[in-house]
Amino acid sequence: MIIQILVSGLVLGCVYGLIALGYSLIYKASGMLNFTQGDILTLGAFLGYTFYGVFHIPFILTVIIVFIIMLGFGMVLEKGIISKLVAKGTLPIYTVLATIAVSYIIQNGSMLVWGTQSINFPRIFHVTNIKILGVNIQTEAFVCILVSMICMVSLHIFMKHTRFGTSMRAAAMDPLAARSLGINVSLATGLTWGISAAVAALAGMLIGPLYGVYTTLGATIGRKGFASAVMGGYGNMYGAMLGGAILGLVETFTSAYISSSYKDLVAYILLITFLFIKPTGIFNERAIQD
Amino acid sequence: MGKHLLELKNLQYSYGNIKVVHGIDLYVDEGEIVTIIGANGAGKTTTLQTVSGLTAASGVKGEILFDGRNIGRTRGHLIAGQGLVQVLEGRHVFSKLTVAENIQMGTYIRKDKANINKDIDQVYEMFPRLYERRTQLAGTLSGGEQQMLAIGRALLCNPRMILLDEPSLGLAPIIIKEIFESIVRINKQGTSVLFVEQNSKIALNVADRGYVMQNGEIILHDTSVNLLQNEEVKKAYLGE
């Protein structure tokens, strides 16, 4: 029983973590909040369903195709809307509003295309369950956790141990100095938004098979992802993941041992408590000064 | 007189409607070390940043010729690849990257991968303190060390010409001496240098020629030897 709860908690936690990661990366690169993250997750889930469930493209291929499409989507969002607004001298807070606008456009748009009903994501694996420590775990849940971990580790290696990833961090830290050394800061920023969108879409394809796909799937997850990023230390990649895991576990354990109707209550009380006792998050990030 | 390596012809720059550089002419020849001196707000930083494409292209008027090509409209990140790199005022190291990562970013545009490691070694040889601190975050370095890092990092772009904006800013005299010795050494090794300074005495002792800038205009231009003798310069900039 406890292992099953733990697994459900980690599934949620990983998905929150992937969304939180995007919030943090974008904050570092643009100093901006991007509230489209959750709805991009929804879009990713719908696209995944369409390619895999309707067109019967193999799941792995579906994931790759959607990842690339959403990478482009995130870059276009940044280059086509966000950086244009910033160049016009729009106040940051209005630019954040623009991301909220885009989020509703995605939500409503996907309603037009895929309807209002929750859609079942067809099963991905023939083996329904796998046994871990003598407990049956749904294969999709296991894969969700595994792929999320792989995604986080790859992103870590990319950002910390490749020249290009380091240049993206440098561009976020000091755009002027980065440009003086020949780093294309505009590309780096766009790519950051692209990666964040692609990772959110991936999260959608991981959670879709477990939760079903519907237009407001990402809305709640997006909010929780934002909360995770704050708890972890806004702007910190590792904090985002840890914050996600904590929130997912707290939520699932509350559902299991108290009542599922209290899970959001407990989660958000935890967030407020965090804001009071550790405003810089677990990883001590000074979001405002940075 | 042959072709200059860098030549500014009637260069003007405006931030929106406010013009701060009012048409300056300036040149640097291959192998030279040249300084621009002037008081706060004279427009020195604006001039340098305009040359290296770091100010908005929309504010630029006049010509910037580097090696005969007009680079006045070239965007910032493409300038370093042309062989022109700037060390920014206030150093601008990537504070949360390590020293080694900062150094690596200096090589970002390099295509001749084979020579990179040798060049990195050379920079560490020139500034041994950076080598000792290569795993440290750049933000934790002292001001002098940060300036060395900023210079070393710029050198790794393998530039034909290096621009430095107030390399002495906020540093103790002994460190300033060290920094300028390295600038002279870099110049001797074949890199042309244009630098901006408020510390006019040191600047004119190091440079071959100097320009005096005031309110966005060049009011004097001569060899450093002559400028050091000039009564006006003595009074206004050397405090004699």
Ligand SMILES: Nc1ncnc2c1ncn2[C@@H]1O[C@H](COP(=O)(O)OP(=O)(O)OP(=O)(O)O)[C@@H](O)[C@H]1O
């Ligand atoms: N981004 C900007 N927007 C508007 N005006 C600016 C901007 N940057 C500089 N200025 C103005 O341009 C003028 C020249 O500034 P600049 O920084 O080029 O001078 P400087 O000679 O480098 O001064 P200092 O010795 O203090 O560094 C100043 O009046 C300054 O207020």
Ligand SMILES: [Mg+2]
């Ligand atoms: Mg200046």
